[in-house]
Amino acid sequence: MNKRLVSFVIKLILFTLVMSFFAWSFKSGYYQLIIDDAEGFIFLLIQHIHMVALSSFLAIVLAIPMGILVTRPKFQKLQWLFMNTANLGQTIPSLAILALAMTWMGIGFKPAVFALFLYSLLPILRNTVAGIKSIDPDLLDAAKGIGYTPAQILLKIELPNAAYPIMAGIRTAVVINIGTAALAYLVGGGGLGDWIFTGIMMRDNSYLLSGAIPVTLLALLADQLIRAAEKLIVSKGLRPSAAVSD
Amino acid sequence: MIKFDGVTKVYGDKVKAVDDVSFEVPEGNIVVFLGPSGCGKTTTLRMVNRLESITEGKIFVNGTDVNSLNQIELRRNIGYVIQHNGLFPNMTIEDNVMAVPNLLSWDRKKKTDRYNHLMDLIGLNPDEYRKRYPHELSGGQQQRVGIARAMAADPPVMLMDEPFGALDPVIRSRIQNEFLQIQQEVKKTILFVSHDIDEAIKMGDGIAIFEGGKLMQYDSPSELLARPKNEFVREFVGQDRALKSLSLHTVKDLISERMLRKADGLQKHNKKTITVETNLRDALSILLNQEADQLFVQANNKLVGAMRIDDVEAYLHHHIK
Numbered sequence: 001m002n003k004r005l006v007s008f009v010i011k012l013i014l015f016t017l018v019m020s021f022f023a024w025s026f027k028s029g030y031y032q033l034i035i036d037d038a039e040g041f042i043f044l045l046i047q048h049i050h051m052v053a054l055s056s057f058l059a060i061v062l063a064i065p066m067g068i069l070v071t072r073p074k075f076q077k078l079q080w081l082f083m084n085t086a087n088l089g090q091t092i093p094s095l096a097i098l099a100l101a102m103t104w105m106g107i108g109f110k111p112a113v114f115a116l117f118l119y120s121l122l123p124i125l126r127n128t129v130a131g132i133k134s135i136d137p138d139l140l141d142a143a144k145g146i147g148y149t150p151a152q153i154l155l156k157i158e159l160p161n162a163a164y165p166i167m168a169g170i171r172t173a174v175v176i177n178i179g180t181a182a183l184a185y186l187v188g189g190g191g192l193g194d195w196i197f198t199g200i201m202m203r204d205n206s207y208l209l210s211g212a213i214p215v216t217l218l219a220l221l222a223d224q225l226i227r228a229a230e231k232l233i234v235s236k237g238l239r240p241s242a243a244v245s246d
Numbered sequence: 247m248i249k250f251d252g253v254t255k256v257y258g259d260k261v262k263a264v265d266d267v268s269f270e271v272p273e274g275n276i277v278v279f280l281g282p283s284g285c286g287k288t289t290t291l292r293m294v295n296r297l298e299s300i301t302e303g304k305i306f307v308n309g310t311d312v313n314s315l316n317q318i319e320l321r322r323n324i325g326y327v328i329q330h331n332g333l334f335p336n337m338t339i340e341d342n343v344m345a346v347p348n349l350l351s352w353d354r355k356k357k358t359d360r361y362n363h364l365m366d367l368i369g370l371n372p373d374e375y376r377k378r379y380p381h382e383l384s385g386g387q388q389q390r391v392g393i394a395r396a397m398a399a400d401p402p403v404m405l406m407d408e409p410f411g412a413l414d415p416v417i418r419s420r421i422q423n424e425f426l427q428i429q430q431e432v433k434k435t436i437l438f439v440s441h442d443i444d445e446a447i448k449m450g451d452g453i454a455i456f457e458g459g460k461l462m463q464y465d466s467p468s469e470l471l472a473r474p475k476n477e478f479v480r481e482f483v484g485q486d487r488a489l490k491s492l493s494l495h496t497v498k499d500l501i502s503e504r505m506l507r508k509a510d511g512l513q514k515h516n517k518k519t520i521t522v523e524t525n526l527r528d529a530l531s532i533l534l535n536q537e538a539d540q541l542f543v544q545a546n547n548k549l550v551g552a553m554r555i556d557d558v559e560a561y562l563h564h565h566i567k
């Protein structure tokens with residue numbers, strides 16, 4: 001009870017702060033730019049979303065099969081190698097990955113997407129592997145014992161039971177990705193980072209906020225959308241344990 | 247029905263978990279594997295559906311060497327219950343129970359009928375539980391659903407690894423009784439792992455006692471209690487084996503030995519009535535607890551006689567010891 005009260009008060013304070021910030025920035029006319037240059041804004045917004053969606057999609061379709069592959073008994077021995085390489089990858093700052101991508105692929109949309117894709121890979125891969133490995137061995141034994149084939153075990157037992165951590169990994173990756181995509185400006189990838197960096201360079205709050213706040217809202221929106229998808233995808237039978245690990 | 251022929255299991259190249267085990271289980275019998283932890287019960291069980299490979303020797307089910315069968319097919323034809331029930335948390339109760347029929351692609355109607363029948367059998371309302379998930383059931387209910395799942399495709403053989411191990415004594419005893427009742431109806435050939443001698447006596451048509459991977463004795467419960475083959479078995483079944491064997495006999499046996507006395511009408515104020523199906527161990531404990539010094543025995547709601555402690559003692563001496 002007490003904990004809930006504390007968390008409620010904290011949420012309330014944060015909410016008030018955010019709202020007063022909005023009210024202040026709105027009254028100061030910092031978002032006028034979005035209306036004045038609506039065309040430019042929409043162009044950058046779409047570019048931003050395009051970058052995030054493409055890189056996230058590529059990361060998901062590569063990381064999940066990779067996670068499945070390294071958790072197969074045959075690859076047990078390669079697993080640590082994979083995970084260590086992947087972990088090492090995550091310690092490289094996103095800016096450095098961008099720089100590396102640029103030296104290799106030049107400037108523009110492509111190197112930005114490639115860097116974002118690389119950076120999103122790890123949270124999804126790590127959660128897929130952890131999710132599959134955390135499944136109670138008794139379950140797999142029971143499934144095997146009543147005659148599931150390895151493919152059926154994967155599709156009916158392993159993936160559904162690991163669905164929550166996998167979805168959480170995707171959510172983390174996408175949310176981080178939306179923020180990181182603001183750096184794409186640095187390699188000429190476009191997106192809302194254009195306005196943010198212009199704002200920084202020109203010390204112009206209206207550019208800064210008209211870029212930064214939509215990025216923030218986009219991240220929040222994506223978080224909520226993916227949570228809603230989780231509700232649809234993750235079996236009801238797994239909800240209580242899912243709530244605990246949240 | 248199930249035949250072990252010189253079966254040996256070596257893990258790695260050192261651990262001999264099962265050592266040259268041979269015995270046969272007749273159709274429709276429950277055989278309980280008994281023995282201390284690590285003696286090879288689970289391993290022996292899991293070689294039958296080839297969850298473990300057989301290092302040496304052969305296992306036959308219904309006359310067929312299990313190694314000659316497709317292992318997926320083999321497993322679908324053998325019911326399997328593991329200790330912690332292993333229900334799939336992501337599936338509803340119906341999907342759990344119908345796991346094997348789903349694999350066998352039964353048609354919808356057949357599945358629904360089978361589900362309803364099985365749930366009735368294990369005493370859970372089919373409709374009430376259909377859409378529930380395992381975590382919404384008590385431990386005892388989950389255990390029963392685990393058994394229903396193993397029976398779903400009506401396999402002639404079932405393997406059960408300490409299926410009632412995680413239950414408290416009261417629920418455990420109730421589920422044991424229910425299970426025996428179900429078995430009366432379905433007559434499966436069952437291998438049943440336990441580490442509880444009382445459970446073994448109650449559930450088993452035969453008991454196989456293992457130690458260090460070796461089969462120490464394979465006999466009926468009464469034979470095992472009356473004539474333990476060696477020191478290990480004697481010690482394992484315990485000092486009170488005479489008492490334990492009483493639970494294998496009922497008041498009916500007293501009657502057939504003409505050892506029941508006439509009901510003594512004078513002691514009506516201190517009477518307690520039991521049925522002829524009561525086992526002698528329970529009858530004795532009622533007498534010892536001094537709930538009554540004489541028990542009245544009923545058959546089909548009619549008084550047929552009475553018994554005292556002396557009668558149990560006499561029976562013990564003449565027929566068990």
Ligand SMILES: Nc1ncnc2c1ncn2[C@@H]1O[C@H](COP(=O)(O)OP(=O)(O)OP(=O)(O)O)[C@@H](O)[C@H]1O
Nearest residue numbers: 257258261263282283284285286287288289290441
């Ligand atoms: N996968 C394995 N690899 C190596 N050794 C094993 C393996 N499984 C079991 N053993 C060993 O084989 C022996 C028999 O094990 P088993 O699981 O059959 O015992 P059990 O009689 O079922 O014991 P419990 O009552 O504790 O379940 C033990 O010494 C155990 O350590």
Ligand SMILES: [Mg+2]
Nearest residue numbers: 287288289439
């Ligand atoms: Mg065991």
